[in-house]
Amino acid sequence: MEEKVLYSAAQPSGNLTIGNYIGAIRNWVNLQHEFTCYYAIADMHAITVRQDPAQLRHRTLELAALYIACGIDPAQCTLYVQSNVSAHAELAWVLNTLTYVGEMERMTQFKDKSLKHPENVNMGLMDYPVLMAADILLYQTDLVPVGIDQRQHLEITRDIAARFNNRYGETFRLPEGYIVKEGAKINSLQDPLHKMSKSDENPNASVYLSDDRDTVMRKFKRAVTDSDNCVVASEEKPGVTNLLNIYSAFKNCTVAEAEKQFEGKGYGDFKTAVGETVADVLAPIQAEQKRLLADKQYLADILKRGEENAFRTARKTLSKVYRKVGFYRGE
Ligand code: TRP
Numbered sequence: 083m084e085e086k087v088l089y090s091a092a093q094p095s096g097n098l099t100i101g102n103y104i105g106a107i108r109n110w111v112n113l114q115h116e117f118t119c120y121y122a123i124a125d126m127h128a129i130t131v132r133q134d135p136a137q138l139r140h141r142t143l144e145l146a147a148l149y150i151a152c153g154i155d156p157a158q159c160t161l162y163v164q165s166n167v168s169a170h171a172e173l174a175w176v177l178n179t180l181t182y183v184g185e186m187e188r189m190t191q192f193k194d195k196s197l198k199h200p201e202n203v204n205m206g207l208m209d210y211p212v213l214m215a216a217d218i219l220l221y222q223t224d225l226v227p228v229g230i231d232q233r234q235h236l237e238i239t240r241d242i243a244a245r246f247n248n249r250y251g252e253t254f255r256l257p258e259g260y261i262v263k264e265g266a267k268i269n270s271l272q273d274p275l276h277k278m279s280k281s282d283e284n285p286n287a288s289v290y291l292s293d294d295r296d297t298v299m300r301k302f303k304r305a306v307t308d309s310d311n312c313v314v315a316s317e318e319k320p321g322v323t324n325l326l327n328i329y330s331a332f333k334n335c336t337v338a339e340a341e342k343q344f345e346g347k348g349y350g351d352f353k354t355a356v357g358e359t360v361a362d363v364l365a366p367i368q369a370e371q372k373r374l375l376a377d378k379q380y381l382a383d384i385l386k387r388g389e390e391n392a393f394r395t396a397r398k399t400l401s402k403v404y405r406k407v408g409f410y411r412g413e
Contacts, residue, residue: 086224088113088260091122091164091217094141095133097290098148100360101268101278104331109227109262111153119159120221120392121149126164126171126213130206131199144371146381148291151370162388164217169396173216174209176403180245181212181238190234215239218257220396225260233259250406254399268328271305274320292368295361302357313344313352322349329356332363 090110092098098107113119123145128138142163154161164170186192186208196203206213214235218226219242228236236259243254268278272287282288286304293301307321315323315337330340344352374381404411 085116085118087120087221087255088117088225088227089120089122089218089221089223089257090227091124091127091214092145093124093128094138094145095128095131096280097292098145099268099278099280099288099290100328100332100364101288102280103152103291104268104328105229105262106227107149107152107154110149113227113260114155114158117225120223120395121154121159121161122164122217122392123162124164124217127210130204130210131195132202143378143381144375146385147371147374148367150374150381150384151367156384156388160388160391161384162392163385166385166389167392167396169220169393169400170213170216173220173396173400173403174213176407177212177215177219177242177246178209180242180249183208185238185241186211189238191231211235211238212242215242219243219254220399221392222255222395222399223257224255226257227260227262246403250403253402253406268331269320269324271301271321271324274306274324289360291364293364294368295365298361298364299354299357302353302360305353307349307353311348313347313349314341322352325352325356329359332356332359 090106092102092106110119110121123142125138125142146161146163149161150156189211192208192210195207199207211234215238218236218239226232226236226239236257240256243256247253270276270278270282270284270287271289272282272284278288280288280290286301289298289301302325305321305325307325308319310319313322313326315326317323326337326340329335330337333340344355401411
């Protein structure tokens, strides 16, 4: 039986947090052995909000290096930059003609981002889900690992694909969401009832993958807890619970095991241990990322190979689409 195709992408905008690592990247690493994986750096999505061009280019490379440093193996999967494969934009155009303005206006993320950037509600922002549909459908994807915030986008992808198939005949495989079992949700260190976010304005709320040891230690020391000094997870103790989740995710143990380990210990010791555990995981990743970034030719070669691989598959789907919609292709 052929391996299932799994597709995911992340934007090269902003600093990734330990939440992104536990919730996404680390899972990508495991999934590459199980499925035929395509991992893209979604720079075309990134420009739907203003980006500094030099910074965008640099962050694209940084993200590629980070993925590889985290264990994504370019020999096991297809790692590429979205804008390098023109089929994404081309398929998005065709899919646009099967997508309704009203349904795009109703997308939650579009509404949120429009409120956040009222001065720049551009067509790309509104079209974001259609480009995402193109990403996914080009590779005849079976599975998309999606968090809650992207689920609506996956739904619309399925709708658009089904519409195309109905109108023009079977062309696209309908993708399913892939729910990753492990990987607790990681919340803000300052507001532990909300998700840790790479765009949080409070720098102490998020631990970034690029934070050095001192910064990591300081952020955990300042993490919001409560006053009873007892390291147990419970609904009334969101701060401590979040720290326990982080600790167990980075130590690869259960929360119960972690609780046991800190029995009789206070928050001071606990926070130090969480900080050290996280810093110990980040240090080798950072060192490897730095090493890779110093070898631009190596990264360029990897991304070129990824582009070629991706293009080979994407082109097949796009040709089929162009034929079905009636575009003249010569004889
Ligand atoms: N929109 C996704 C995010 O910001 C990134 C993305 C782009 C994506 N294309 C995709 C995710 C296709 C999954 C599948 O997280």
